[in-house]
Amino acid sequence: MSVRVEINKLVKNFEKVEALKEISLKVEEGELFGLIGPDGSGKTTLFRLITNLLVQNNGTIKVGDYDSRKDFKEIRKITGYMPGRFSLYHDLSVEENLNFYAHIFNTTLKENYHLIKDVYSQIEPFKKRKAGDLSGGMKQKLALSCALIHKPELLILDEPTTGVDAVSRKEFWELLKKMQKTGITIMVSTPYMDEASLCDRVALMQNGNLLALETPENIVNQYSGDLWQLSTSNMIKIIVDLEGVGNGIKNIFRFGEKVHITSSGIEFEELNKTIIDFLEPKGHENIIIEKVEPQIEDCFLDLMDEN
Amino acid sequence: MWPFIKKEFFHIFRDIRSMVILFGMPVAQVLLFGFAITTDIKDVDIAILDNSKDNVTMELSNKLVSSGYFILNENLKSNDEIEEAFQKGKIKEVVIFENDFAKKLKKEGRADVQLILDASEPNTANMISAYTTGIISTYSMEYIKRNQNIPVAIITETKMLYNPELKSVYMFVPGVITIILMLVSAMMTSISITREKEVGTMEAILVSPLKPIQIILGKVAPYILLSFINLIVILLLAKFVFAMPLNGSLVLLLAESILFISMALALGILISAISKSQQQAMLLSMFALLLPTILLSGFIFPIENMPVILQLISHIMPSKWFIIILKNIMLKGVGMEYFWKETLILLVMTIFFIVMSVKKFKLRLE
Amino acid sequence: MEENNIIIVENLFKKFGNFTANNDLNFVVKSGEIFGFLGANGAGKTTAIKILSGLSKPTSGKVIVAGFDVNTQSNKLKQNIGYMSQRFSLYDDLTVKENFRFYGGIYGMSAKNIRLKTEALLKRLDMLNYKDMLLKKLPLGWKQKLAFSVAVMHDPAIVFLDEPTGGVDPITRRQFWELIYEKSSEGVTIFVTTHYMDEAEYCQRVSIMAEGKIEALDTPSNLKKQFNVNTMDEVFVKIARKVN
Numbered sequence: 003m004s005v006r007v008e009i010n011k012l013v014k015n016f017e018k019v020e021a022l023k024e025i026s027l028k029v030e031e032g033e034l035f036g037l038i039g040p041d042g043s044g045k046t047t048l049f050r051l052i053t054n055l056l057v058q059n060n061g062t063i064k065v066g067d068y069d070s071r072k073d074f075k076e077i078r079k080i081t082g083y084m085p086g087r088f089s090l091y092h093d094l095s096v097e098e099n100l101n102f103y104a105h106i107f108n109t110t111l112k113e114n115y116h117l118i119k120d121v122y123s124q125i126e127p128f129k130k131r132k133a134g135d136l137s138g139g140m141k142q143k144l145a146l147s148c149a150l151i152h153k154p155e156l157l158i159l160d161e162p163t164t165g166v167d168a169v170s171r172k173e174f175w176e177l178l179k180k181m182q183k184t185g186i187t188i189m190v191s192t193p194y195m196d197e198a199s200l201c202d203r204v205a206l207m208q209n210g211n212l213l214a215l216e217t218p219e220n221i222v223n224q225y226s227g228d229l230w231q232l233s234t235s236n237m238i239k240i241i242v243d244l245e246g247v248g249n250g251i252k253n254i255f256r257f258g259e260k261v262h263i264t265s266s267g268i269e270f271e272e273l274n275k276t277i278i279d280f281l282e283p284k285g286h287e288n289i290i291i292e293k294v295e296p297q298i299e300d301c302f303l304d305l306m307d308e309n
Numbered sequence: 310m311w312p313f314i315k316k317e318f319f320h321i322f323r324d325i326r327s328m329v330i331l332f333g334m335p336v337a338q339v340l341l342f343g344f345a346i347t348t349d350i351k352d353v354d355i356a357i358l359d360n361s362k363d364n365v366t367m368e369l370s371n372k373l374v375s376s377g378y379f380i381l382n383e384n385l386k387s388n389d390e391i392e393e394a395f396q397k398g399k400i401k402e403v404v405i406f407e408n409d410f411a412k413k414l415k416k417e418g419r420a421d422v423q424l425i426l427d428a429s430e431p432n433t434a435n436m437i438s439a440y441t442t443g444i445i446s447t448y449s450m451e452y453i454k455r456n457q458n459i460p461v462a463i464i465t466e467t468k469m470l471y472n473p474e475l476k477s478v479y480m481f482v483p484g485v486i487t488i489i490l491m492l493v494s495a496m497m498t499s500i501s502i503t504r505e506k507e508v509g510t511m512e513a514i515l516v517s518p519l520k521p522i523q524i525i526l527g528k529v530a531p532y533i534l535l536s537f538i539n540l541i542v543i544l545l546l547a548k549f550v551f552a553m554p555l556n557g558s559l560v561l562l563l564a565e566s567i568l569f570i571s572m573a574l575a576l577g578i579l580i581s582a583i584s585k586s587q588q589q590a591m592l593l594s595m596f597a598l599l600l601p602t603i604l605l606s607g608f609i610f611p612i613e614n615m616p617v618i619l620q621l622i623s624h625i626m627p628s629k630w631f632i633i634i635l636k637n638i639m640l641k642g643v644g645m646e647y648f649w650k651e652t653l654i655l656l657v658m659t660i661f662f663i664v665m666s667v668k669k670f671k672l673r674l675e
Numbered sequence: 676m677e678e679n680n681i682i683i684v685e686n687l688f689k690k691f692g693n694f695t696a697n698n699d700l701n702f703v704v705k706s707g708e709i710f711g712f713l714g715a716n717g718a719g720k721t722t723a724i725k726i727l728s729g730l731s732k733p734t735s736g737k738v739i740v741a742g743f744d745v746n747t748q749s750n751k752l753k754q755n756i757g758y759m760s761q762r763f764s765l766y767d768d769l770t771v772k773e774n775f776r777f778y779g780g781i782y783g784m785s786a787k788n789i790r791l792k793t794e795a796l797l798k799r800l801d802m803l804n805y806k807d808m809l810l811k812k813l814p815l816g817w818k819q820k821l822a823f824s825v826a827v828m829h830d831p832a833i834v835f836l837d838e839p840t841g842g843v844d845p846i847t848r849r850q851f852w853e854l855i856y857e858k859s860s861e862g863v864t865i866f867v868t869t870h871y872m873d874e875a876e877y878c879q880r881v882s883i884m885a886e887g888k889i890e891a892l893d894t895p896s897n898l899k900k901q902f903n904v905n906t907m908d909e910v911f912v913k914i915a916r917k918v919n
Contacts, residue, residue, distance in 0.1 A: 039844075040815075040816075040842060040843055040844030040845070040847075041815050041842035041843065041844075042814060042815055043844075050674060053516045054672075054673065055512060055515060055516065055673050055674045056673060056674055057673065075518065078516045078517065078518055079518050081516065083512075083513065083516045084513075085509050085512040085513060086509070087508070087509040088509070089508070089509045089510045089512055089513040090510065091316070091320070091508075091510055092508070093319065093320055093323045093324065094316060094319055094320075098316065098319065101312060102312060102313070102316045103513065103517075105312040105313060106313065106514060106517040106518075106519050107517050107518065108518065137715075137716045137717035138716035138717070139715075139716060148513070149513075164841070164842065165716075165838075165841065165870065166716060166870070167714070167715035167716045167718075167870060167911075167915070168715075168870065168872055168908055168911045168912060168915075169715055169911065169912050169915040169916065170715065170716065172912060193841075193842050194871070195845065196872075196873075196908070208844065238856050238859065238860060239856070239860065241853055241856070242853075242857075255845075255846075255849055256849050256852060256853075256877065257873065258873045258876035258877070258895075258906075258907070259876040259877075259895055259896060299845055299873075302845055303845050303846060306844070306845070306846055307846075
């Protein structure tokens with residue numbers, strides 16, 4: 003069972019701050035939908051509006067046939083919500099937390115054990131341990147179990163992987179993929195750009211705006227310009243030294259050990275020469291430039307730059 | 310509902326700090342407040358039973374009333390009316406002049422005045438009796454001068470009612486009960502609700518299908534029980550450590566306490582609705598509830614000595630009415646017929662705050 | 676060679692009861708280096724950083740930071756390091772200038788020195804116009820950049836950065852790293868933890884901790900070669916999975 007979510011021209015202001023500026027998007031039934039963006043881009047606000055923890059200034063949200071303002075009680079019944087910071091009782095044990103969340107949704111752990119078995123079985127050996135003593139990855143799994151216990155049709159996860167190490171993050175995404183196969187609609191937000199490629203479709207958000215609303219492949223395909231990767235013998239000073247290189251180069255960003263350069267309208271030979279001529283007098287050696295495929299983060303940087 | 314309440318108990322029992330506040334405070338407070346605090350008097354309501362009605366007693370009565378310390382509330386006609394006058398609650402002292410006062414003073418050189426005091430507030434009672442005696446002896450000096458220096462004596466005899474040994478602990482126990490119930494009910498609930506807001510668990514509860522009233526009940530139920538246990542502990546301490554009698558009905562006392570506890574819980578929920586952090590809830594409870602309870606309820610400082618504005622404010626302090634009720638039950642041992650008004654006021658306040666708190670309790674984050 | 680090592684850790688153990696948080700750590704950090712300190716949650720990173728910055732004492736082992744022994748000279752040590760974490764930020768209800776003045780005061784800087792440093796650092800951030808603004812009015816990324824500037828205001832020999840860029844947008848994160856490179860080129864040693872694996876590649880050398888031990892320590896490119904993978908992310912996952 004799953005529902006679709008339709009968001010139409012949603013506006014939310016906090017006093018003078020515009021947290022969401024006329025956002026419209028649709029999440030299909032059974033889709034794994036990602037909201038990608040840094041802190042303050044409006045992800046949490048959007049989730050709180052869907053669950054009606056906040057009320058919008060304008061626009062509508064429909065979850066299935068329910069309107070978020072009129073039928074919020076119905077929406078809450080079919081929604082599993084995992085707030086940022088996980089929302090666990092640190093002084094209660096793993097089992098006590100689960101029992102409590104089962105209770106407030108009028109069910110029991112026993113009755114719905116099968117729903118959360120995949121997730122819960124990984125932390126069940128520690129069920130007597132206090133939630134506060136769990137590692138980040140385990141807390142995250144417990145919180146997910148709590149959000150799933152009442153068989154929701156829509157699962158909303160607010161930054162489930164923030165502050166969690168790379169391995170736990172991977173495991174968590176594997177779990178989400180498994181959950182998705184049961185037919186549930188999943189909306190998940192994250193500040194990690196590399197997680198975008200794991201979603202069916204993503205919304206890139208920045209300052210309350212949608213920068214893009216696409217499949218990860220299309221976002222990458224629509225990248226404007228050519229992307230190059232540059233490395234030299236002195237990567238520490240590279241950004242400073244590249245200042246003012248100009249001529250057909252749109253932007254320059256550090257990317258891991260390398261630097262990514264976006265250009266438009268110039269060929270490799272010309273670019274190569276420009277950069278080598280520019281950097282060699284500044285003491286750079288082994289200057290290597292290669293063409294690379296953009297990643298989501300490149301696209302985000304590009305889109306941010308345009309806005 | 311039970312799992313919700315059970316969880317709340319886990320929170321309390323696993324947190325040493327709240328355990329200390331819950332069970333250490335009542336004992337500490339009863340012991341701390343076991344000593345007296347000095348105060349001044351002003352405009353005390355008194356009644357006069359004048360069995361003589363001659364020029365001397367009239368003059369003496371005038372002196373008392375015009376002194377500024379006393380207000381004549383009632384002229385009594387017989388000894389039988391004394392008890393009733395006190396139980397109505399306003400009068401703190403009855404002054405009784407014996408038969409043929411002036412005649413005796415003239416012929417025998419001495420006459421008797423009896424002072425009967427409501428000693429359920431021992432400091433005040435002592436003070437009132439001292440002031441009264443002072444005014445009477447000043448008058449007798451004048452009398453001697455006027456009558457060619459023939460030595461006469463007006464003998465005052467003082468009798469303390471309700472609290473014959475003038476034990477201040479009798480006075481403090483009702484106050485301590487009030488403070489503890491306020492503390493446990495209002496402060497602890499407001500803190501425990503705001504803690505959930507802070508940790509973020511409230512968000513998850515709010516999106517559940519629970520109704521506000523269910524969330525509220527789940528949060529407050531443990532504190533009703535704990536307040537009750539505290540009440541019993543204080544009563545036991547009072548009885549076995551300070552040998553304080555409970556003159557009235559225990560059932561009535563417990564019933565009135567439940568009323569007050571409900572009121573305090575509702576206040577706690579209201580506070581949690583307007584505060585964002587545990588700290589804020591704590592400060593608000595301290596300044597908006599605890600301090601007024603201590604200062605303005607007549608617990609330590611007699612309300613009749615306060616400026617009018619504070620006296621008016623004291624009327625909206627639920628604790629003031631609860632302390633009056635407690636004193637009536639515990640010290641005077643009288644029944645509902647003597648404090649139904651106070652009870653009614655408390656009931657109206659309770660209903661008001663409960664309605665407000667359910668209304669204010671938000672199912673949203675704004 | 677010894678004097679070039681600003682951090683020397685030998686046989687460091689830290690135990691909490693039966694639990695060994697740091698199990699025989701041995702490593703050095705070279706002066707002026709950007710050193711990435713990685714590890715899964717609960718691997719013992721935070722415990723080690725607390726020891727290195729003089730906040731807690733090792734159960735046993737030798738730890739020398741900036742020439743001071745953490746066992747006996749933790750006060751002198753604290754004078755010579757800077758510290759910034761995602762949790763420990765600046766005061767929201769103070770202005771930018773007031774925050775600088777406060778932290779400068781803590782480190783015993785003279786009023787004049789504080790003023791000059793504040794001017795210079797704010798000028799670098801292009802934020803001179805915001806010096807009287809309350810901190811809470813500024814966006815997160817700005818605050819993190821300011822927090823870094825405050826942490827290096829007293830010219831420490833080494834700065835500890837504990838997940839300095841969590842939740843910050845990708846452009847600001849890169850600007851933040853330029854600040855780090857700038858300080859590094861002035862000779863300041865940078866000791867940084869992060870969950871962003873691309874940031875691990877910004878470091879000159881990284882160590883990866885798992886279950887209380889350092890499982891790998893090298894330059895990012897050597898580590899990738901050693902584990903025969905293309906990204907640090909994969910290195911990290913391989914190490915963590917191996918231990919589990």
